Amino acid sequence: MNQNVIVAVAIVLAGFLIVYLFKKREGFESKTSSSSTSTSSSTTNNGMAGNASSYAAGIQTMATNIQDQLLITKYRDDYENTILAYDNLINAKMLQTLMNTNASNPNENLTQIANLSNAKNALNSIMKYIDSQ
Numbered sequence: 001m002n003q004n005v006i007v008a009v010a011i012v013l014a015g016f017l018i019v020y021l022f023k024k025r026e027g028f029e030s031k032t033s034s035s036s037t038s039t040s041s042s043t044t045n046n047g048m049a050g051n052a053s054s055y056a057a058g059i060q061t062m063a064t065n066i067q068d069q070l071l072i073t074k075y076r077d078d079y080e081n082t083i084l085a086y087d088n089l090i091n092a093k094m095l096q097t098l099m100n101t102n103a104s105n106p107n108e109n110l111t112q113i114a115n116l117s118n119a120k121n122a123l124n125s126i127m128k129y130i131d132s133q
Contacts, residue, residue, distance in 0.1 A: 072133040
């Protein structure tokens with residue numbers, strides 16, 4: 001499979017995750033704002049000052065909902081295998097990018113390699129997270 005297609009699919013999936021998290025947060029905010037009284041004029045949608053506790057609770061609720069959907073304990077092996085497959089893909093893509101680098105102008109490819117290296121670090125963080133569950 002073409003690596004550009006895989007990268008594009010990963011970006012699209014990341015986009016869907018971001019949209020999902022924002023939508024989930026909007027739902028939480030609308031629930032909390034409709035249940036709050038009108039006597040508090042300092043109610044905001046952030047974790048500033050007196051809102052920090054409820055803000056943290058809302059974030060924890062979102063994390064718990066995602067964890068419940070992922071069923072990490074049940075699908076741990078599948079998730080780990082997926083992470084390892086992506087790690088192999090990134091290693092191959094890094095080597096391919098390096099070997100296709102224009103020696104007279106390497107900046108673009110070196111930036112791609114650095115981005116891929118950051119992705120490997122993210123995969124490592126995800127693996128640690130799965131192992132902690």
